Amino acid sequence: xxxxxxxxxxxxxxxxxxxxxxxxxxxxxxxxxxxxxxxxxxxxxxxxxxxxxxxxxxxxxxxxxxxxxxxxxxxxxxxxxxxxxxxxxxxxxxxxxxxxxxxxxxxxxxxxxxxxxxxxxxxxxxxxxxxxxxxxxxxxxxxxxxxxxxxxxxxxxxxxxxxxxxxxxxxxxxxxxxxxxxxxxxxxxxxxxxxxxxxxxxxxxxxxxxxxxxxxxxxxxxxxxxxxxxxxxxxxxxxxxxxxxxxxxxxxxxxxxxxxxxxxxxxxxxxx
Amino acid sequence: xxxxxxxxxxxxxxxxxxxxxxxxxxxxxxxxxxxxxxxxxxxxxxxxxxxxxxxxxxxxxxxxxxxxxxxxxxxxxxxxxxxxxxxxxxxxxxxxxxxxxxxxxxxxxxxxxxxxxxxxxxxxxxxxxxxxxxxxxxxxxxxxxxxxxxxxxxxxxxxxxxxxxxxxxxxxxxxxxxxxxxxxxxxxxxxxxxxxxxxxxxxxxxxxxxxxxxxxxxxxxxxxxxxxxxxxxxxxxxxxxxxxxxxxxxxxxxxxxxxxxxxxxxxxxxxxxxxxxxxxxxxxxxxxxxxxxxxxxxxxxxxxxxxxxxxxxxxxxxxxxxxxxxx
Numbered sequence: 385x386x387x388x389x390x391x392x393x394x395x396x397x398x399x400x401x402x403x404x405x406x407x408x409x410x411x412x413x414x415x416x417x418x419x420x421x422x423x424x425x426x427x428x429x430x431x432x433x434x435x436x437x438x439x440x441x442x443x444x445x446x447x448x449x450x451x452x453x454x455x456x457x458x459x460x461x462x463x464x465x466x467x468x469x470x471x472x473x474x475x476x477x478x479x480x481x482x483x484x485x486x487x488x489x490x491x492x493x494x495x496x497x498x499x500x501x502x503x504x505x506x507x508x509x510x511x512x513x514x515x516x517x518x519x520x521x522x523x524x525x526x527x528x529x530x531x532x533x534x535x536x537x538x539x540x541x542x543x544x545x546x547x548x549x550x551x552x553x554x555x556x557x558x559x560x561x562x563x564x565x566x567x568x569x570x571x572x573x574x575x576x577x578x579x580x581x582x583x584x585x586x587x588x589x590x591x592x593x594x595x596x597x598x599x600x601x602x603x604x605x606x607x608x609x610x611x612x613x614x615x616x617x618x619x620x621x622x623x624x625x626x627x628x629x630x631x632x633x634x635x636x637x638x639x640x641x642x643x644x645x646x647x648x649x650x651x652x653x654x655x656x
Numbered sequence: 657x658x659x660x661x662x663x664x665x666x667x668x669x670x671x672x673x674x675x676x677x678x679x680x681x682x683x684x685x686x687x688x689x690x691x692x693x694x695x696x697x698x699x700x701x702x703x704x705x706x707x708x709x710x711x712x713x714x715x716x717x718x719x720x721x722x723x724x725x726x727x728x729x730x731x732x733x734x735x736x737x738x739x740x741x742x743x744x745x746x747x748x749x750x751x752x753x754x755x756x757x758x759x760x761x762x763x764x765x766x767x768x769x770x771x772x773x774x775x776x777x778x779x780x781x782x783x784x785x786x787x788x789x790x791x792x793x794x795x796x797x798x799x800x801x802x803x804x805x806x807x808x809x810x811x812x813x814x815x816x817x818x819x820x821x822x823x824x825x826x827x828x829x830x831x832x833x834x835x836x837x838x839x840x841x842x843x844x845x846x847x848x849x850x851x852x853x854x855x856x857x858x859x860x861x862x863x864x865x866x867x868x869x870x871x872x873x874x875x876x877x878x879x880x881x882x883x884x885x886x887x888x889x890x891x892x893x894x895x896x897x898x899x900x901x902x903x904x905x906x907x908x909x910x911x912x913x914x915x916x917x918x919x920x921x922x923x924x925x926x927x928x929x930x931x932x933x934x935x936x937x938x939x940x941x942x943x944x945x946x947x948x949x950x951x952x953x954x955x956x957x958x959x960x961x962x963x964x965x966x967x968x969x970x971x972x973x974x975x976x977x978x979x980x981x982x983x
Contacts, residue, residue, distance in 0.1 A: 389731075396757045403749055480744035484804065487708050487738060488761040492729035650729060654710040656741075 389490055393498025394505075397472070407506065410467055414513040418452050422525035436534075436615065446531035446544040448522030449515060450618070453551060456514060457611035461555060462562045462587035464510045469503035469566035470579025473649070477574040482654045496649050500567055500642060507563045508556060515552035519545065535620040547622075551614035554627055557634035558610035562587060564641035565607075571645045571652075604629050607637055659722045661686050661812040661843030664707055667716035669699075669867075676702040677867045679716070684843040684860075686811065689834065691854030691861040691875075692847040695959045699867040700847040704740050704816050707845075708732070720812060738814025738845075742821060743801025747790035751781055751800050754789060758804050775803040780829070794821035802830065813837060816847045831857055851955045865959040875951075882954040884908075884923040886947045892940040894918055900933055917943075921953065 401407045425431065425441055425448075432438035436454045440447040456464075476482045486492060531544040539547060562583050570579030590608040603609055610630030616623040662684040669677040677699045684690040694700045705711040707718055709729055718725040720733050745754040755772040776785045779799040784792065792800065798821045805813055815834075819827040834857065838844050848854050854861055855875060863871040871878060884906070891897045894911070897918060901909035906926035910919050922930065931941055948956065 392760055392763070396760055399757060399760075400746060400749070403753070479746060481746060483705075483708075483710055483740055484744055484758070484801075485761070486710060486729070487732050488758055488808075489731045489734065489763060490761050491727075491731045494731070651712070653712060654705065 386494070389494040390497045390501065393490055393494055394502050397499055397502040398505075401468070401502070401506065406471070407468055410464060410510060411513055414464070414510050415517045418448065418514065418518040418521035419525070421452060422448055422521040426525060437531075437618075440532055442526060444529040444531045444544075445522030445524070445526035446519075446528070446539075446541070446548060448526060449518035449548050450551065452514065452518040453555070453614065457555060457608075458591065459584060459587060460514075461511065461559050461611070462584045464514070465503075465507040465559050465563040466566040466580045466583040468506045468510075469563040470570045470581075470583060471576040472499050472503050472570065473567065474570040474574055474576040474579045477656070478576060480656055482656070486654060492650055493646070496646055500564075500645075503563050503567055504560055507559050511552060511556060511559055515549070519548060533618045533620060534615060537620045547617055550617050554614040554617060554631075555611055557631045557638075558607045561607040561610070561634040561637035561641070564638040564645070568641040568645040568648075571649050605633050607634055610634050658686050660684060660719070661688075661721060662707065662814075662845065663717075663719040664703070665717050665719075667703060667706055667718070668714045669702055669706060669711060670714050675867050677706070677713075680864060680867065680869050681716075681872065682707075682845070682862050683872075684812070684845050686843050687838055687841045688860055689838045689844045689846060689858040691858035692845055692864070693849070693851065693854050693861055693955065694864040695849055698849075698865045698959065700849075700864060701740050701816055702867075703864070704738065704814050704845070704847055707814060708738050708740065710740065732808075735809065735811035736814075737805035737808040737810040737812075738816070739801045739805065740816040742794060742797060743804065745789045745792075745797065745800060745804075748788060750786045750788055751792065751796075751803075752776065752785040754800065755804060755807060759807050762808055771807055775806045778806065778833070779803045780826070795823060795826055798822060799826065799830075802833075810837075810842055812843045812845075814845045814847075817849070818846065819848075819853065851952045855951050863955065863958055870958045878951060878954065882951050884921050884926065884953075886953050887920040887922070887927065888912065888915075888917055888943070888945045888947050889920045890917040890942040890944075891934060892942065896937060896939050897934055900937060900939070901930065904930060904933070919947075920944075 431441050435451055437447040437450040441451055528541045530538040530540055532538055566579050566583040569582045590606040613626040613630045616626055660683050664682045667677050667680045680703055692700050706713045712728050720736055776782045781799055819830055834844055860874050901907050907930055908921040912919050
């Protein structure tokens, strides 16, 4: 019964997202952006040499999704996740619709879980769209030549695609972590601006902290650490330990943020 | 005796800055139109929020159709609907789409098409059904709110100032609708600060102010303890008029404080006799204007203390409440 209740909430939230401009624009940017990037690469003589796999961007279409991934982990993924997750709860405050929503046949927990699942699903969908579009853009615009990995070994197309898919999948946990953070901030502040903006600021701050000297252990606890662990998947042999650490840290962030968010939301008086 | 549709007993809600509700009780029976009356800030909306599960109560119990609502913030029971303040909807969706989504949340997916069309028709919103709510007037949103309530086939309906944004014709239509619902056995709790609206619609009333119940009982019971209506009187000789009044029963006449003339509180018979007596002693009545009706006078007394304008004696508060509640 509870699962059905949550599923109904998810359906309603998805229907609302379909009727809004922001999610559609975001998904369109995810779908079109990589093609625009490939078109720009083809037009210009130089390549982004300072970026991982940037040198090979004109030699193999499979380098494109990895260059895009490297770029996306800087700030695009926090933005993609926060724009929807940071607004999903705060929008009800902005429109004053909590009173309408919470006086139907669904409990507050059902509403919370339904909205959180919707936010996580949108984050996954946006990342999947960006990954699929990057792969397609690379193959269509450059070609399906073998990819030279970080160890200098040439990967056949099928193997390259599986590694690329794994690399994109590896950033899902930190992306979910930022989604959960956006949900939490959205609930606490009741402001879409804070819900969307603060996770992005937090991501930039975490990345900047990587440039500061200090012990490695605390850095591994930052969510942004998980944005770089895919490098280990593009070596021979691949190494997974950083990925495991960062995934565990991201899960911890998710659980902590959502537990606090549920508690705050569950105890909140709706006075507007 | 049928089971009450709503039984909210001893509800208290404390905010850091004030006690919003202090032991407030409200009982509404099936088929009853129950007015929840009080001035702005009295605690009416907070009480409705507590009953609707939007605000956590600090003390008290809420039962709906005998079922104890002890799980905070659980789903709204079937057959219960309502809204507080002006109902809000998603402005980027049409009125119809908003209702369809709400119907889905109520597990009324299969019936939502027909159900939504029906309630839109009943609330005279069919023509605007496909218009985005962003373009709706406050009155249309209020009607959409009532439509959203009707989707739940309510047996208990809680409405907070439902006519506040409506034009007179829409307000009249809504009152008719509410009467029909009550006639069909729906318990309707109608929050208002307008005594005349409650008096016209409701058989029972609970008056609250500063988070406390001042009166709970029937409108007829309230009438029995209400003073006469308040009037403003101008005569050719106010001093003589005051002297005459002092000797007459059923009449209270005082000099108006904030204007010329006199304040008169009396029932109709006493007032008629007084006017005739003034004529007999040669005092001309220049104007006699009703300022408040009797229940309004009492309402103002109960909620504001003895007002200068009303100029009527204040009945005891707690004994009145206790007598009505216990009976």
